[in-house]
Amino acid sequence: MKIAFIGAGSMTEAIIGGLLKKGICENGNIIVTNKQDLTRLQNLAIKYGVKATEDKQEAVTDANVIFLAMKPKDAKEGIQAIKNYVTKKQLVISILAGISSEVIEDLFKQKLRVIRSMPNTSAAIGLSATAIAKGTYAQEEDLQLAQSLFSAIGLCTIVEEEQLHAVTGVSGSGPAYIYFIAEAMEKAALAQGLDTTVAKKLVNQTLIGAAQMLQETDKSPDVLRKEVTSPGGTTQRGISVLHDLKVSEAFVSCIDGATKRSREMGKEIADKLKEKTSTRTDV
Ligand SMILES: NC(=O)C1=CN([C@@H]2O[C@H](COP(=O)(O)OP(=O)(O)OC[C@H]3O[C@@H](n4cnc5c(N)ncnc54)[C@H](O)[C@@H]3O)[C@@H](O)[C@H]2O)C=CC1
Numbered sequence: 001m002k003i004a005f006i007g008a009g010s011m012t013e014a015i016i017g018g019l020l021k022k023g024i025c026e027n028g029n030i031i032v033t034n035k036q037d038l039t040r041l042q043n044l045a046i047k048y049g050v051k052a053t054e055d056k057q058e059a060v061t062d063a064n065v066i067f068l069a070m071k072p073k074d075a076k077e078g079i080q081a082i083k084n085y086v087t088k089k090q091l092v093i094s095i096l097a098g099i100s101s102e103v104i105e106d107l108f109k110q111k112l113r114v115i116r117s118m119p120n121t122s123a124a125i126g127l128s129a130t131a132i133a134k135g136t137y138a139q140e141e142d143l144q145l146a147q148s149l150f151s152a153i154g155l156c157t158i159v160e161e162e163q164l165h166a167v168t169g170v171s172g173s174g175p176a177y178i179y180f181i182a183e184a185m186e187k188a189a190l191a192q193g194l195d196t197t198v199a200k201k202l203v204n205q206t207l208i209g210a211a212q213m214l215q216e217t218d219k220s221p222d223v224l225r226k227e228v229t230s231p232g233g234t235t236q237r238g239i240s241v242l243h244d245l246k247v248s249e250a251f252v253s254c255i256d257g258a259t260k261r262s263r264e265m266g267k268e269i270a271d272k273l274k275e276k277t278s279t280r281t282d283v
């Protein structure tokens with residue numbers, strides 16, 4: 001299988017790292033292209049032994065699978081640069097936040113097989129939480145191929161396309177919420193007089209341990225939390241502060257905001273396209 005990546009950013013690197021580590025694809029069968037940054041392409045070629053090219057035709061012509069991995073704002077330009085060299089024989093997998101498969105199909109102006117996905121940055125260590133959905137013309141086997149690729153970089157689940165906005169709000173952006181908590185806990189530890197190294201070690205290990213407890217025990221977060229919380233003890237006092245500050249409600253608003261932003265980003269691109277073309281052209 002030959003795989004092309006359009007966009008040589010952090011997600012592309014994370015996915016390539018995972019695919020190579022699991023032996024899903026040989027490095028000589030991966031090709032990467034980018035917008036302008038030749039140094040970035042050269043660095044990826046040296047680090048992973050993958051092919052790198054500035055030539056968009058060369059990047060996509062022989063690929064069985066093409067990953068769209070530029071920023072959503074660059075989707076139009078990125079797709080326009082490759083669309084004349086892409087055919088229905090190839091599978092297009094988009095990792096772009098917010099952009100619907102229909103918009104991608106429209107930009108290619110072909111009945112292309114498109115799978116839309118939402119991985120996260122933990123792909124870099126094989127621990128992404130990814131969800132995928134089928135576009136209009138993709139087949140069941142396309143979904144299975146995409147699932148096997150994403151399974152190389154972590155967990156992969158199939159959802160309805162509309163749910164990908166919520167997935168983006170929960171697990172696409174999710175690692176950032178956890179890093180936010182890590183930052184806040186470290187800051188709080190320093191305020192209590194711990195030194196930076198100790199604070200960092202304790203906070204990191206606490207997050208890792210708690211995450212692994214969630215994964216390895218059958219217990220719900222609620223049960224695990226209660227196990228830490230002795231009546232009248234320290235945790236109860238700490239958690240009551242979180243309740244008073246409405247931290248749980250803040251997470252509801254946070255994920256609602258991120259989910260809405262995903263919908264907005266998709267709409268912004270779709271509206272821009274409508275301004276230019278009033279009809280959808282299927283060939
Ligand atoms: N960073 C994250 O946590 C996640 C990002 N995503 C999605 O993945 C995509 C990539 O994100 P990152 O890797 O974080 O971005 P990034 O900014 O690190 O990489 C994007 C790359 O695309 C290149 N590019 C821009 N225009 C191009 C064009 N016309 N042709 C070819 N390459 C072009 C840029 O030069 C850049 O190297 C985005 O659409 C984002 O929504 C999805 C899941 C998680």
Ligand SMILES: O=C(O)[C@@H]1CCC=N1
Pocket residue numbers: 097168172173
């Ligand atoms: O912030 C963003 O737009 C991207 C999508 C999910 C994570 N990062």
